Amino acid sequence: METPPFLSGQLLLSMPGIGDDRFDRTAIAMCLHDEGGALGLVINRAHPDLRLHALLAQLDVDPGQLPDGPVLEGGPVESGHGFVLHEADYAASGTIRVGNSWAFTSTLDVLRAIARGDGPKRWHMVLGYAGWGAGQLDMEMRQHGWHLAPGDAATVWDTPLEKRWERAFALTGVAVANLSATPGRA
Secondary structure (H helix, E strand, O other), rough: OOOOOOOOEEEEEEOOOOHHHHOOEEEHHHEEEEOOEEEEOOOOOOOEEEHHHHHHHOOOOOOOOEEEEEEEEOOEEEEEEEEEEOOOOOOOOOOOEOOEEEEEEEEHHHHHHHHHHOOOOOEEEEEEEEEEEEHHHHHHHHHEEEEEEEHHHHHHHHHHHHHHHHHHHOOOOHHHHOOOOOOOOO
């Protein structure tokens, strides 16, 4: 069987009927994918109990003039670990650049920079991540649990949360109304 190409910098979209409610209708910004495994950040689910200002208060970071906004649920792994997914226009100690698509940073420095107004221009605060062991995501993709879409900046930064999954599918020519939760057999 052929192994899918490395997915970093692309959007991974769950297919209907994936069989895991944690990933139902998710759009994931893929940050790392190699022989050792994969890591991505869900970009279309707001944390139900936490907003940015409350998180910053817990971390003793003064929000300054920063507007309050959602904190995203990045995935089920290490749900207390924070990441800032941001445009590649910003880099600091600990920043991992994902091609030309985006970067992510997991140090408090990025949040302080954002609050001061000298951080990345566009960003998402994310708690937790989606992770796969060596070969796991490749196998799930061969079983048709996931669909790949381009790492489109408009989808990641400008599209409302609740429309990101559908918009990313549309970029690949797929109308989500035509998707079925039951795969067919030829």
